[in-house]
Structures are given as structure tokens and as C-alpha cells.
Amino acid sequence: MEDPHYAYKLDWLAKLRDDAEGWLKQDPDAQIALVGDWNVAPTDDDVWDPAFFEGKTHTSEPERAAFTAFTESGFADVVRPYTPGPGVYTYWDYTQLRFPKKQGMRIDFILGSPAFAARVEAAEIDRNERKGKGASDHAPVIVNLGA
Numbered sequence: 001m002e003d004p005h006y007a008y009k010l011d012w013l014a015k016l017r018d019d020a021e022g023w024l025k026q027d028p029d030a031q032i033a034l035v036g037d038w039n040v041a042p043t044d045d046d047v048w049d050p051a052f053f054e055g056k057t058h059t060s061e062p063e064r065a066a067f068t069a070f071t072e073s074g075f076a077d078v079v080r081p082y083t084p085g086p087g088v089y090t091y092w093d094y095t096q097l098r099f100p101k102k103q104g105m106r107i108d109f110i111l112g113s114p115a116f117a118a119r120v121e122a123a124e125i126d127r128n129e130r131k132g133k134g135a136s137d138h139a140p141v142i143v144n145l146g147a
Helices: 005-024 062-073
Strands: 033-037 106-111 120-125 141-145
Touching: 005 033, 106 120, 106 141
Parallel strands: none
Antiparallel strands: 033 106, 120 141
8 A cells, every 4th residue: 555644554553562562561560551543453353344345444464463563562452352243343434324234343442551451340332322413433442440
């Protein structure tokens, strides 16, 4: 993909991963949550139709590898164990009636350091917040932490 935004995205993810690895090396017990709209669907279960996304952003091998590098560095997707897929998404495009058709993507994540992940007691994607007039095209991702 030739778009400069694509190259910037991959570079930014690599820099964030390097920083996050450094934080864990400095303090293995650090409570770190990397949170937000990553604009990456790391597996085919994270999109409504993998064939539809072939050759497009969000599902390319370099993007997926950049995301996987975080989990290889010790960070865990703390939401997925509580929201198994397929068919569980955080984003639905406003066009083509994607939300009512359940044609979404899971691109919003909370990746936790080992110490943070150990505190997660529950997690959910609040799909109901995506309903209604004037709602965001993303659903909130929520994590409950214990002591």
C-alpha cells in the first residue's frame, strides 16, 4: 500500500511497541494499559467478512504483524477472553447500514501489561451504546479491574 498514512501507521505502531517494551523492562510490575482505536483487525474473526477486506487496510499482513508484536512483547488483549468471537465487533461503518447488518470490525482494544492483565475481572463491548441517533461508529470497550 502506497498511502503515506499507511507507512506512518506502521511506523507509529513500531515506535509504540518499542516504548511499551521499554516500560516493561524498566518495571515488570508496571500497570500499563494501551487503549484505543488501533485501526487493525488482528484476525479474520475480527471482521464480518475476511474476503471483503482483502487488499484493504486494517487487515493487511504488516498491520496484523505490528499488532501481534505487542502480544509477543508481553501485552495481552484483556477483552477478548470475555468477548469471544466471531461476530463481536467494536466498529461499524455508517455507510451501507453496516450496524443493523452486523457487518463490523473489532479494531478497538485494551492491551494490558502482565500486572494489569492479572487484575482484569471482566470486560465487555457495549454494543447498545452504538445504537440510536447521533451515536459514534464505535462501541465503548470496558474493563473491570480488581485489586
